[in-house]
Amino acid sequence: MTHPLHRTYSYGWQQEFCLCFGDEAASRCVLIIPPLFDEMNRTRRMLVSVMRALAERNMRTVLPDMPGCNESLADIAIQSLNHWRDALRTITAEMGVTHIVSLRGGALIDNVADVPVLRLAPVKGTSLLKTMLRTRIIADKEAGKSSTAEDLVANSQSRPLELSGYMLSAEMVDSLEHSTPADLPFVQEVSLAEINGSPLWLRAEPQDDPAMSAAFATYIARWSAECAG
Numbered sequence: 640m641t642h643p644l645h646r647t648y649s650y651g652w653q654q655e656f657c658l659c660f661g662d663e664a665a666s667r668c669v670l671i672i673p674p675l676f677d678e679m680n681r682t683r684r685m686l687v688s689v690m691r692a693l694a695e696r697n698m699r700t701v702l703p704d705m706p707g708c709n710e711s712l713a714d715i716a717i718q719s720l721n722h723w724r725d726a727l728r729t730i731t732a733e734m735g736v737t738h739i740v741s742l743r744g745g746a747l748i749d750n751v752a753d754v755p756v757l758r759l760a761p762v763k764g765t766s767l768l769k770t771m772l773r774t775r776i777i778a779d780k781e782a783g784k785s786s787t788a789e790d791l792v793a794n795s796q797s798r799p800l801e802l803s804g805y806m807l808s809a810e811m812v813d814s815l816e817h818s819t820p821a822d823l824p825f826v827q828e829v830s831l832a833e834i835n836g837s838p839l840w841l842r843a844e845p846q847d848d849p850a851m852s853a854a855f856a857t858y859i860a861r862w863s864a865e866c867a868g
Contacts, residue, residue: 641660641661641691641694641695643658643659643660643687643690644658644659644660645657645658645659646659646701646734648703648726648729648730648733648734649729649733650706650713650725650726650729651706651713653712653713655703655704655705655706655711655713655726656703656704656709656710656711657701657702657703657704657730657734658687658690658701658702658703659699659700659701659702659734660690660691660693660694660699660700661690661693661694661697661698661699661700662694662697662699663699665697665698665699666737667698667699667737667738667863667864668698668699668700668701668734668735668736668737668738669693669698669699669700669701669736669737669738669739669740669859669863670700670701670703670727670730670731670734670736670738670739670740671686671689671690671700671701671702671739671740671741671742672703672727672739672740672741672742672745672746672748672749673686673702673742673745674742674743674744674745674840675743675744675745675747675748675767676744676767676771676802676803676805677771677803677804677805678743678744678767678840679708679709681839681840681841681842681844681846682742682743682839682840683702684846684847685839685846685847685848685851685852685855686702686742687702688847688849688852688853688856689852689855689856689859690702692852692853692856692857693856693859693860696856696860698859698860698863701730701734701736703726703727703730705718705723705726706718706722706723706726707805715805715806715807716799716806716807716808717808718808718811719808719810719811719814720747720748720764720811720814720815720818721814723748724748724750724751727748727749727751727752728751728752731751731752731754736752736754737754737863738754738755738756738757738863738866739751739752739754739755739756739757740756740757740758740759740859741756741757741758741759741761742758742759742760743759743760743761743762743767743840744762744764744767746758746761746762746820747762747763747764747815747818747819747820749820749821749823750821750823754825755825755826755827755862755863755866756823756825756826756827757826757827757828757829757858757859757862757863758820758826758827758828758829759828759829759830759831759834759836759855760830760831760838761820761828762820763818763819763820764814764815764816764817764818764819765815765816767815768802768812768815768816769788771802771803772788772791772792772802773788774802774803775791775801775802775803776788776791792812792816795807795808795809795812796809797809800812825866827862827866829858829862831851833858834851834854834855834858835850835851835854836848836851836854836855837851839851
């Protein structure tokens with residue numbers, strides 16, 4: 640079995656973690672930008688399986704912890720999509736990234752380098768925000784509280800808004816409301832149907848899909864070779 644390597648990248652005044660697979664001498668290095676917020680946790684097992692499969696194909700992969708997420712010590716309540724883009728620019732430079740693969744909301748922050756980009760099921764920021772707001776409203780109702788999306792967004796202007804377990808700043812909420820995947824010169828989209836995949840980000844708990852992981856890894860390997868990044 641291919642073993643992971645834990646590396647760090649510099650962001651601000653601290654070091655953030657990356658999970659890496661593959662030979663450092665590999666000619667292709669793929670930065671994987673996961674879905675954002677709670678969708679990130681639900682797809683991580685699948686992504687790690689993809690990374691292992693790509694390592695077997697002599698490809699290097701990098702899966703970063705975004706500032707404020709996972710093992711990061713940064714304060715999530717002061718992050719924005721622009722901050723995360725800045726972090727990804729650092730990673731692409733420090734890790735020698737040649738290709739980028741983004742999933743779902745990761746496509747909102749993949750415009751960070753002049754390299755080919757592959758997007759799986761990209762989504763607008765408003766869609767992510769509406770889903771998290773809807774979940775918060777249901778939770779408030781179960782707790783005997785009354786809330787609306789409009790009130791929650793308005794309240795975020797004065798204090799961080801808790802959505803899906805994340806304390807989001809007004810800047811983050813605003814950036815989600817107005818962000819769409821950027822138009823890029825070397826971008827390709829792949830659908831779940833093309834890799835026989837399932838929307839793991841909708842599951843209640845993190846799960847794996849071995850067939851999807853294998854098909855996605857095969858797709859990435861072929862795509863990255865064809866676009867010769």
